[in-house]
Amino acid sequence: MNSKRFNECLRVIRWTPINIASALQCDLSWIEALEAGNEEVPEGxxxxxxxxxxxxEAAPPPKTFAGHRAKL
Incomplete structure (x- = not known):
């Protein structure tokens, strides 16, 4: 996987670099290196x-819930 596809996947799943670093419990700097193409994305x-x-992509979220507010 190249850095362009890595970034596309993050965009599709709506994750920021911080989100994936948290999910993987890894350093944000490593994720940033993957994004920039300075590190190879491990096969797994x-x-x-x-x-x-x-x-x-197969099951995107609904288009909008505008007007609905979360109840606290």
Missing amino acids: LATWLEHLAKVH
Whole structure:
């Protein structure tokens, strides 16, 4: 997986670099290196991200819930 696809997968699953670093319990700087193409995306991580992206593409969230507020 190249950095362009890595970033596309994050966009599709709506994760920021902080979100994926938290999910993986890794350093944000490593995620930033993956984003920039300065580190190679490990095969297992690439496979997992591709799977998540495919699931999110197949079942996107509803378009809008405008006007609805969360109850606290």
